[in-house]
Amino acid sequence: MHDHARGLSSGAHRRPLAVSLALTAAVFAVQVAGAILTGSLALLADAAHMMTDAAALVVALFASTVAARPADERRTYGYQRAEVLGALVNGVVLIVLCVWIAVEAVGRLSAEAEAEIAGGWMLAVAAAGLVANLVAAWLLRHAQKQSMNVRGAYLEVLGDLLGSVAVIVASAVILLTGWTRADAIASLAIAVFIVPRAIGLLREVFSVLAESAPRGTAVADIRAHILGAPGVRDVHDVHVWQLTRGAPVFTAHVVVDREVLDGGGAAALLTNLQECLADHFDVAHSTFQFEAVGHEDRHNAHR
Structure with a gap:
């Protein structure tokens, strides 16, 4: 017995x-043209990040399209996990990018001679990037x-937005003081901002792939709600996991009074339990196995 009432995520974000x-x-x-023209590492780093933004958006768009495909007899849950895999790619690319930026920035800071940088063009190009990132972030908000997949792309756009701000500040410092090392410092600031968000995204991906309970979901609370339903005597084999962000899945074996099953009350009890999970826990897909008292199936019980 199950419930599809709320459905799973689709490709509506394409x-x-x-x-974007x-x-x-x-x-x-x-x-890229501006970085070559100005000699700015921060602008080149921002362009590289913009390139990964584009790659992330391509992956996200592809994954969103694949995830919208209907379920079939081989993939009975559909293609929801495509979004998770897309987010995994995005997170890994972000980490690699940050390492490259940090190495290049440290190299410039340790060099004896300061690099020649055209601050005016650097400022103009960074401002254009800021506007574009503001629009993209607004579209994906x-x-x-x-x-989860779109969130990976959104985080990259958000990181690049703040990266553009850092480049604008660095270019202003260069124009006002001539201190071009501000460019390398801005590059490091971009990397420092990106890393924690990339790690957070990867943690969420690994949580989904490990089929952990969604963050904020208390299995004990769900069990307590089920036990509070009329006619329910016990609940076991409770499992909660996610196919992707916003698509929680729930299964449980519910031990019910024989009078409820024999008296035709199973349908009403199922509706009650489904509404409970939907209203209190926002569960997208729930499956229950009803068992009469004395005939519990506990052979493979884990909970």
Whole structure:
């Protein structure tokens, strides 16, 4: 007995992803040209981050499209995990990028001679990147709350937005003081901002792949709610996991008074339990196995 009432996530986020990708790709090209023209490492780092933004958006768009495919007899839950795999790629790319930025920045800071940087062009290109990232972040702000995959792309856009701010500050310092090492410091600041968010994303990915209970979900509370339903005597084999962000799955064996089953009350009890999980725990997919008192199936019970 199960409930699909709330459904699982779909590919509804493809349009904002596509528009964000077009913006990101255009600004990336401008930033690469600007980095070559100005000699700015921070701008080049921001362009590299913008490139990973574009790659993340491509992966997110692809994963969102794949995840929207319906379930079939071989993949009975559909393709929801494609979003998780997309988020995994994004997180790994972010970590690699941060290492590269840090190495390059330290090299410039330790060099005896300061690099020649055109602060004016650096400022103009960084400002264009800031505007583009603001638009992309605005487009993805709602979708990232519902999809882990989109959240990975959103975090990259957000990181690049603040990266653009760092480049703008560095370019202002260069224009006002001529101190070009501010460029390398801005590069390190970008890396420091990105790393914790990338690690947080990877932790969430590994939690889903390990089929851990969703954050904030207390199995004991769910069990208590089920035991509070009329006619329920016990509950065991309780399992809660996620297919992807916002798609929790629940299964349990519920021991019920024989009078409830013999008297035709199973349907009413099932509705009661489904509404309880949907209203109190926002569970997208719930499955119950009803068992009469004295006939519990505990052969493989884990809880």
